[in-house]
Amino acid sequence: MLPSLVPLLPTENDWITFDVPSLAENFWSATFDGLTFGAIYALVALGYTLVYGVLNLINFAHSEVFIVGCYAVFFTLSGLGFGPSVPRLDIWAIILNLLLALVLAMVASAVTAFLLERIAYKPLRKRNAPRLVFLITAIGASFTIQYLIYLWRGPSPELALTMFRPTPIFDVFGTIIDSQQLVIIIAAVIMMVGIDRFISKSRTGRGIRAVAQDPDTATLMGVNKERIIITTFVIGGLLAGAAALFYVMKIPSGVQYSGGFVLGIKAFAAAVLGGIGNVRGALLGGLLLGLIGNYGQILLGNSQWTDVVAFVVLVLVLLLRPEGILGTSLGRSKA
Amino acid sequence: MYRKKVLTSLAAAATVSMLFSACANPSGPSTGESSGASNKVNIPAISKVDVPSGAVKPAGDGKATCPASTTIAYAGAQTGPNAQLGVNIFNGVQLAIDQHNKANPGCQVQFKKFDTEGDPNKATGPVTQMVSETDIIGVIGLPFSGESKATGNIFEQKGLVHITPSATNPSLTENGWTTFFRGLGNDAVQGPAAAKFLTGKIGAKKVYLVQDDSDYGIGLGTSTSGGLGSALTGTEKVTTGQKDFSAVISKIMNAKADAVYYAGYYAEGAPFAQQLVGKGFTGTFVGPDGVKDDQFIKQAGDASNNAYFTCPCLPGELIPDFASAYKEVSKGAEPGTYSIEGYDAATVLLSGIDAGKQSRADLLSWVKSYDKDGLSKHYKWDAKGELQAPTVYGYKVENGKIVPVGPIGE
Numbered sequence: 001m002l003p004s005l006v007p008l009l010p011t012e013n014d015w016i017t018f019d020v021p022s023l024a025e026n027f028w029s030a031t032f033d034g035l036t037f038g039a040i041y042a043l044v045a046l047g048y049t050l051v052y053g054v055l056n057l058i059n060f061a062h063s064e065v066f067i068v069g070c071y072a073v074f075f076t077l078s079g080l081g082f083g084p085s086v087p088r089l090d091i092w093a094i095i096l097n098l099l100l101a102l103v104l105a106m107v108a109s110a111v112t113a114f115l116l117e118r119i120a121y122k123p124l125r126k127r128n129a130p131r132l133v134f135l136i137t138a139i140g141a142s143f144t145i146q147y148l149i150y151l152w153r154g155p156s157p158e159l160a161l162t163m164f165r166p167t168p169i170f171d172v173f174g175t176i177i178d179s180q181q182l183v184i185i186i187a188a189v190i191m192m193v194g195i196d197r198f199i200s201k202s203r204t205g206r207g208i209r210a211v212a213q214d215p216d217t218a219t220l221m222g223v224n225k226e227r228i229i230i231t232t233f234v235i236g237g238l239l240a241g242a243a244a245l246f247y248v249m250k251i252p253s254g255v256q257y258s259g260g261f262v263l264g265i266k267a268f269a270a271a272v273l274g275g276i277g278n279v280r281g282a283l284l285g286g287l288l289l290g291l292i293g294n295y296g297q298i299l300l301g302n303s304q305w306t307d308v309v310a311f312v313v314l315v316l317v318l319l320l321r322p323e324g325i326l327g328t329s330l331g332r333s334k335a
Numbered sequence: 336m337y338r339k340k341v342l343t344s345l346a347a348a349a350t351v352s353m354l355f356s357a358c359a360n361p362s363g364p365s366t367g368e369s370s371g372a373s374n375k376v377n378i379p380a381i382s383k384v385d386v387p388s389g390a391v392k393p394a395g396d397g398k399a400t401c402p403a404s405t406t407i408a409y410a411g412a413q414t415g416p417n418a419q420l421g422v423n424i425f426n427g428v429q430l431a432i433d434q435h436n437k438a439n440p441g442c443q444v445q446f447k448k449f450d451t452e453g454d455p456n457k458a459t460g461p462v463t464q465m466v467s468e469t470d471i472i473g474v475i476g477l478p479f480s481g482e483s484k485a486t487g488n489i490f491e492q493k494g495l496v497h498i499t500p501s502a503t504n505p506s507l508t509e510n511g512w513t514t515f516f517r518g519l520g521n522d523a524v525q526g527p528a529a530a531k532f533l534t535g536k537i538g539a540k541k542v543y544l545v546q547d548d549s550d551y552g553i554g555l556g557t558s559t560s561g562g563l564g565s566a567l568t569g570t571e572k573v574t575t576g577q578k579d580f581s582a583v584i585s586k587i588m589n590a591k592a593d594a595v596y597y598a599g600y601y602a603e604g605a606p607f608a609q610q611l612v613g614k615g616f617t618g619t620f621v622g623p624d625g626v627k628d629d630q631f632i633k634q635a636g637d638a639s640n641n642a643y644f645t646c647p648c649l650p651g652e653l654i655p656d657f658a659s660a661y662k663e664v665s666k667g668a669e670p671g672t673y674s675i676e677g678y679d680a681a682t683v684l685l686s687g688i689d690a691g692k693q694s695r696a697d698l699l700s701w702v703k704s705y706d707k708d709g710l711s712k713h714y715k716w717d718a719k720g721e722l723q724a725p726t727v728y729g730y731k732v733e734n735g736k737i738v739p740v741g742p743i744g745e
Contacts, residue, residue, distance in 0.1 A: 022586065029585035037579075084609060084636025157578075160606050160634060166613055178614070253606035253634075254578045297582045302572050306582075 023299045028175035030294045036181045036250060038290025039188030043243035044267035045274070045282035046195060047113075047236030053212040053277040054232045056131065057121070060138040063264020064145035065113045065237050067257070069244030071149070072108035074158050074255045076101040077248075084252075086165045094164050098245065106241035113237030116141055117230060142264075149257040157259070160252035184246045191242060192283045195235070199279050204231055212277065262307070266293075269314050275324030284325060289314070376537050376619050378643075378731060380738040384653045387708035393431040393682045394438035399689035401442040407432070407684050408447040409677075410462055410476035410486075410497075415452030419628075420478055420673060424500050426665045427651070427677030428475050433664065435685045444688060447471065451482050458482035459489065466493040472695050473497070473684040473702075475677055480504035480551060483515070490514045496699040498683065500676035503624065503647065504550055505558075508719040516702055516716050518680040519673075520647035520725025522551065525623060526558025528727035528744025529596060529645040534566045536729065536743065537619050537643065539594030541568040543587045545607070547599030548574050555623055556598040568592050573603060580607045584614050593618040600625040605634035612638035619643060627672060627730055627737060643740070644730040649711035650739035651675030657710060679709035 023030070044066050051059045080097050081087070087094060120141045124134055166178035199205040210218035211228045219225050247254060247263070266289060274285025289310050296309025317325065409428050412421030425448060432446045449465045451458035458477060465471060466489055474490070474497035477483045483502040490497050491512045498516045499507075505523040507515065520528075533539045542563050546556030560567050568590045571583045587595060595611065595618065597604045604626040611620065620642045622631070627644035635642070651670035652658045657678070661670045687701035706715040715723050729743040 025589055026582075026585050029589065030582065033581040033585065084634055084638070086637055160609055160636075162609065162613065162636060162638075166615075168615065176615075180613075250581075251578045251606075252609065259578075294582060298586070303577055303579075303582060304572075304574050 017301060018299055019301045020299070022301070023295060026298050027295075028173045030298050031291065032172075032175065032177055032181050032185075034291035034294035035287060036184045036246075036290070037294065038270075038287035039185050039192075040243050040246050040250065040286075041263070041267045041270045041290055042192060042283045042286025043188055043239045043246070044263065045270040045286045046192075046239050046279065048268050048271040049274075049276055049279060049282040050199075050208070050232045050236050052271070054208060054229055055121075055134075057134045058138065058268065059116075059233075059236075060135070060264070060268075061116055061120070061141035061145060062113075062236060062240065063260035063267070064142050064149075065109050065116065066240040066244055066247075066264060066267075067149065067255075067260030068112045068145070069105040069109035069237075069241035070248050070255045070259060071153075071158075072105040072241065073101045073245050073248045074161065076104045077161050077163065078159070082161045082163065084160050084162060086162050091164075098163060102242060102245045105244045106238045109241030109244060110234045110237035112145070113233040113240070114230065116145075117233040142261075146257055146261070153257060155257065157253050157256040161248065162252060163249050180249060184250060187242075188246060191239065195239065196279055196283070198235075204228070208232055266307070266310065269311065272324055273314050273317055275326040278324070278326050281324055281326035288325075376641075376643075378536055378729070378740045380731065380733055381650075381741045382653065384650060384739070386654055386710055387713070390708045390710050391682055391686050393435040393678075393685045395435065395686060395689040397438045399439040399442040401444065401688050401693055403443060404445070404470045405442070405472065405688060405693060406445040406447055406468070406470040407473045407475070407681065407688075408449060408465055408468075408471045410449040410458070410465055410474055411451055411478040411482070412453035413448060413450040415454060418453070419671065420501065421453065422665075423671030423674045424475065424478055424677035426661065426668075427500075427670070427674040427679075428681040430657075430661055430664045431678045431681035431685060434660070435689075439689065442689065444685060445470070449476075451477060453479050453482060455479075455481040455485040458486050462486040462489050466490060466495050471495070472693065473687070473698050475500060475680050475684070478502060478673070480507060483507055484510075487512045487515050494695050494699060496684075496695065496702050498680040498702070500680045501648075501673040503555075505554055506550075508721050512720070514699060516720040517722060518676050518683075518714070520722065520727055522555040522623075523558045524725050524744075525645055525647050525727050526555050526560075527562035528647075529555075529559050529621065529623065530562025530564075530566075532643075532645055532729050532743040533594050533596060533621060534563065536740075537594055537621070539592075539619065540566060541590065541592045541594070542566050543568050543590060543592035543595045544570045545583060545587075545595060545597050545599075546570070546572055547603055548572060549599065551625060552599040559596055559598060573599070573607065575599075575603065577603055578606060580610045581614075583607075584611050584616070587611065588614060588616065595620050597622045597626060599623075601628050601631040601634070605631050605639075608635045608642060609638040612641070617641075621645065624648060624672065629737065632732055632735055632737070639732050642732045644737065645727055645743060646672065646730060647725055647727045648672050649675050649726065649728060650730075651678070651711070653739065654710060675711045679711050679714065682709060683714055 047062045120137050166180035168176040168178050169182055207223045207228045210223050211225055270285035270289040271282045274281025292313050293306040293310040297303055297306040409425045412418050432444055436443050449461035451461055478501045480502045483499055487510055491514050496514050498518045500518045503522045505521045533542050544560050546552040604622050608620050622644050624646040627646050632639045651674045658670055687698045692698045692701040712726050713724050717723055726742050727744045729740040730737050731740050
């Protein structure tokens with residue numbers, strides 16, 4: 001053997017090994033962490049799914065709508081005096097500050113989504129551009145926003161803010177669930193239920209479903225299509241902004257110009273996994289993807305496996321059910 | 336109108352859920368940190384280091400003579416993301432040259448700097464230019480392992496001696512280069528010393544080893560795990576640029592480790608420490624020289640309170656003469672990591688020039704057979720260019736500053 005080739009050979013540690021005992025031991029903590037991430041994926045996935053349902057457009061710039069929300073959270077909280085250390089505030093002050101950050105992040109993301117629709121997509125729609133052009137525009141818009149942030153803030157991540165020190169709340173099967181996981185999961189689930197009811201029950205929701213099902217007929221029936229499209233983008237933005245707060249809470253060092261990209265891809269994958277265009281599908285897909293990625297990472301013993309496992313499962317599911325787990329229709333989802 | 340309702344309900348939902356967590360624990364998060372201190376290992380900081388009495392000083396005997404063109408050079412980062420380390424080093428070199436030239440009117444050594452930005456891809460240009468300048472007979476650099484690996488051959492071809500004051504990758508001396516000398520202990524020395532520090536002074540029974548995927552992290556992780564023996568509870572790998580460490584952390588928590596050694600750089604080490612402490616880890620976090628930086632404290636916040644470091648570098652700030660003289664060169668900044676190593680390496684070259692070794696070949700053989708004390712340690716290299724008796728120091732965070740706790744691994 002040539003000596004120069006020896007370092008290229010995998011050593012025993014480099015082969016794929018399945019660490020089943022470790023998964024068994026860490027099963028519950030992996031589950032709760034996975035659900036936490038899944039909840040964040042699901043909130044972002046809703047933005048992809050709603051826009052796809054209405055416009056048949058994969059809005060790749062949605063990951064940047066999300067990262068703008070992260071920056072809004074960062075600037076709000078650092079402006080309020082939060083830093084890497086645990087804040088010395090009482091719990092009510094913290095809740096108030098976080099709510100303010102939540103609202104500002106939702107507004108920032110919604111405004112970004114609104115501008116994106118007005119500047120990038122509406123002119124194309126007016127000119128009846130082919131669908132491929134929308135897709136390329138979406139990718140272009142994604143890079144544009146990303147590198148505008150890069151020019152403004154540089155390549156390094158922002159200072160990692162600690163919002164509150166997670167405290168153990170209760171014990172499930174020997175695994176401690178802390179306040180941070182609880183806040184994220186509960187808040188996200190309430191939002192998901194809210195958005196599901198909004199789409200299925202409200203007048204605007206009915207409009208969204210009508211446009212998704214058949215835009216021309218919906219227009220004939222008196223639905224204002226342009227208004228519905230804008231509303232859809234804004235709702236997606238609001239949810240992405242909320243996801244941004246939870247994301248920064250969970251991963252404080254994640255505020256970086258490119259930080260939305262991988263999360264966006266995973267949220268998109270979550271939407272496809274559940275059935276793109278389907279609101280409940282996005283929720284289910286997000287939670288599943290969070291869980292699967294986390295289990296895979298522990299089973300295979302390295303964080304680099306998280307995405308690999310998640311996407312392998314995605315491919316397998318799509319082989320069996322090309323429409324995703326719950327199928328792909330926003331329009332036909334039951335009222 | 337419906338939209339408004341939804342917005343309100345979303346906001347209400349968030350409030351309710353946050354209240355829920357607050358009510359479940361009325362004492363609030365601010366009390367959480369007191370429990371973190373319970374396990375805190377307290378190794379007192381040292382306030383002085385012993386300087387070998389016979390340490391060679393750059394001034395020499397003041398009678399040296401040399402041609403006016405005699406030049407030594409620094410090659411390494413002056414700008415770029417890791418510029419601070421380079422600044423620490425060349426200020427140390429500058430100080431040595433200033434002291435030498437002041438004491439020796441007959442030998443005014445020139446000092447030239449070449450900027451590599453610390454980047455292996457950019458380093459070959461300035462180094463090639465440097466070796467072609469025949470007045471340069473000795474070099475301090477390069478500071479980082481990657482750029483040292485990329486440029487070692489260029490020095491070798493021109494027979495130009497260079498001493499790195501900070502590159503610690505063990506494989507650098509395995510290339511057969513005869514012009515490369517390392518002015519500090521490599522990671523094969525730091526790892527076992529760190530293991531001894533963890534199980535000895537820190538008193539850890541269960542150490543969890545976390546290493547990143549850089550050559551530095553892998554090499555250091557391997558040499559540390561060898562020294563830990565049965566105290567090693569588990570090993571985890573993280574990736575450069577990784578942001579979320581929850582899976583690694585839950586393994587550490589489930590293993591009930593009382594200390595974590597993080598073999599990597601502060602860019603990932605700081606968020607890792609922050610998330611680790613956030614999850615309720617009350618043991619001791621220990622990082623190597625790649626984490627020992629004020630940036631670590633800045634980024635990890637109060638999660639850095641319980642942190643210790645290992646570093647094959649001497650705390651130059653504790654040698655009063657050196658520290659005060661350094662501040663004049665650095666415009667007031669304290670000696671940083673590797674300042675004194677830069678100063679000592681320059682002293683080795685300057686004493687050779689004073690002894691009449693004023694060509695590249697003569698100075699190279701001078702360094703090869705060098706066997707004297709410097710301010711930081713004894714300098715004598717083996718055939719490969721490794722120091723024979725390097726020292727590793729322990730450091731800790733105290734009141735938001737990194738302070739030394741004395742030599743470790745002995």
